[in-house]
Amino acid sequence: MIDFRPEAADQKAENPVSSGTIFLGREAVDGFFEAAMTHEPSMKPSTALRIAAEAAAAEAARVEIMAEGPEGPRARTDWVVVEEPLEIRASGPGQKPVSVAVTMRTPGRDFELAVGFLRTEGLIDAGDEVVAPVERASRGDLDLLGGRACNIVHVRLSRPFDGSALRRNFFATSSCGLCGKAALDQVAVRCEAVAPGPVVGRSILIGLPERLRESQQAFDRTGGLHAAGLFDAEGRLIAVREDVGRHNAVDKLIGRGFLNGELPLSGRILLVSGRTSFEILQKAAVAGAPIVAAVSAPSSLAVSVADRLGITLVGFLRGPSFNVYTHPERVDSLI
Numbered sequence: 001m002i003d004f005r006p007e008a009a010d011q012k013a014e015n016p017v018s019s020g021t022i023f024l025g026r027e028a029v030d031g032f033f034e035a036a037m038t039h040e041p042s043m044k045p046s047t048a049l050r051i052a053a054e055a056a057a058a059e060a061a062r063v064e065i066m067a068e069g070p071e072g073p074r075a076r077t078d079w080v081v082v083e084e085p086l087e088i089r090a091s092g093p094g095q096k097p098v099s100v101a102v103t104m105r106t107p108g109r110d111f112e113l114a115v116g117f118l119r120t121e122g123l124i125d126a127g128d129e130v131v132a133p134v135e136r137a138s139r140g141d142l143d144l145l146g147g148r149a150c151n152i153v154h155v156r157l158s159r160p161f162d163g164s165a166l167r168r169n170f171f172a173t174s175s176c177g178l179c180g181k182a183a184l185d186q187v188a189v190r191c192e193a194v195a196p197g198p199v200v201g202r203s204i205l206i207g208l209p210e211r212l213r214e215s216q217q218a219f220d221r222t223g224g225l226h227a228a229g230l231f232d233a234e235g236r237l238i239a240v241r242e243d244v245g246r247h248n249a250v251d252k253l254i255g256r257g258f259l260n261g262e263l264p265l266s267g268r269i270l271l272v273s274g275r276t277s278f279e280i281l282q283k284a285a286v287a288g289a290p291i292v293a294a295v296s297a298p299s300s301l302a303v304s305v306a307d308r309l310g311i312t313l314v315g316f317l318r319g320p321s322f323n324v325y326t327h328p329e330r331v332d333s334l335i
Contacts, residue, residue, distance in 0.1 A: 058082055059106050059225075059242070081225050082106055083244045087152045088114045090123065092160035100163075106225065106244045107151065109252045113243075114153040116255030119263075120283040126263060129158040191282070193310040195266045197290025198233035201335025207235055208271050209295050209317055215240040216273075227273040228253050230265070238268070246274050247283065254287045264288020271295075276315065281305040291330055293317050298325055 060079045067076050086105050089097040100123065105113060118124045212229040215237060225242040228249035232238060241252035250272065257263045270289040272280060278301035284292045285305065292306065293314035303325045306313035312330040315323045324331050 059108055081244050084151065086110055086113065088117060089152060089154040090118060090157065090161045090163075091154070092157045095161060097154050098161060098163040103248065104245065105248045106242065109241060109256075110151060110153050111155075112241070112252040112255030112259065113248055114155050114255065115258050116251030116253065116283075118155060119258050120251060120254055120286045122286070123162075124155075124157065126258075130259065131156050131158050191285040191309055193308075194285060194288050194290045195264065197312070197330055198267050199330050199332050200233055200235075200269065200291060202331065202333045203335060204233075204235040205269075205293060205314060205317060205322060205331065206320055208269065208293065209273075211235070211237050212240060212271055212273065216242055225249075229271045230257075231269040231271060233267055233269070235269075246272055247277075247279050250280055250283050254283060257287060266290060269293060271317070275299070276302045276313065278302050278305055281309075281311065281313070284311060285309045293322070 059082055061082050062077055063080050065076060065078045066073050067078075083104055084107055085102050086107075087102045088100045090100050091097045101117065103113075103117070115124070115130060119126075124130075208229070208231055211231070212227055215229065216225065216227050225244060226246035226249050227240055227242045228246070229240045230238045230253050239253060239256055241249045241256070243249040243252065250270070253270070254263070254265075257265060265287050268289055269291045270284050270287075271293045273295055275296040276292060276294040276298040278299060280294075281292060281298075281302045282305060289311070291312045291314070295317050296315065298306075298313055298315045303313060305311070306326040310327060312327040313325040314331070315325060
């Protein structure tokens, strides 16, 4: 049973879309999400609408579970991470909003997520000016998630938005089957090699996972969130973002940097709590991050992207040891 109090999220749908799955353009409002984006008048009671609005930014939902142990089963409450759809729209002056993508994400920092996604997918440029705040769903935008609002973020730009770039700029993830060589060639076209960046001591790197873990407040409650942390060359934590999708957490960090005028991330270290895939390295390259570290393993394509674009890629950063897969010149083992 799901707790309907404001601090908890509403019940999940039986959703065939996995965490972090991206739908592009028209696909974003077809199929399962067509119902979510309908503007027909809602028959939901006003209390459901109020709950949906109040709980929109909740990261965790309280659920009733049956816990099994040596003493037998017992009923108790637990916290689970919230996973909900977010539609990202974009437009320029005088343009109708274009539905760019729908992603499954953990609510919170949605505008950062939208801006970071648009930037890392090459749909907005470093010099673009974003002129719009978050727009959430109206009363008619209730989806199938037990009456919760399917959130919408509309990013307005100061220049015309090129919707035709959707298909040619989007990179498929491991679930979409884009060939590795094509992916590398596309990244090379869109991303320049990163700046030289700082040299970081081994002692600084091995201390980063603990600092990141100490800042994962939502993970403490649910045990089910990925995190991305941004550090300076001295190991000071600048920002951390959590999400059910690891690439969403990275997009939130990059969106934050874009909105604060902090891109490129030339003197920073990007740390992710899981593995590093091609997509994570592609996003880091667009943001200009010279060092990417992870507590788990990289994929072969992630190593290729890092090598090609001059990124120092660190994996298995656990305890006193780690592996440096590419560009080890930025790691000083004597410090």
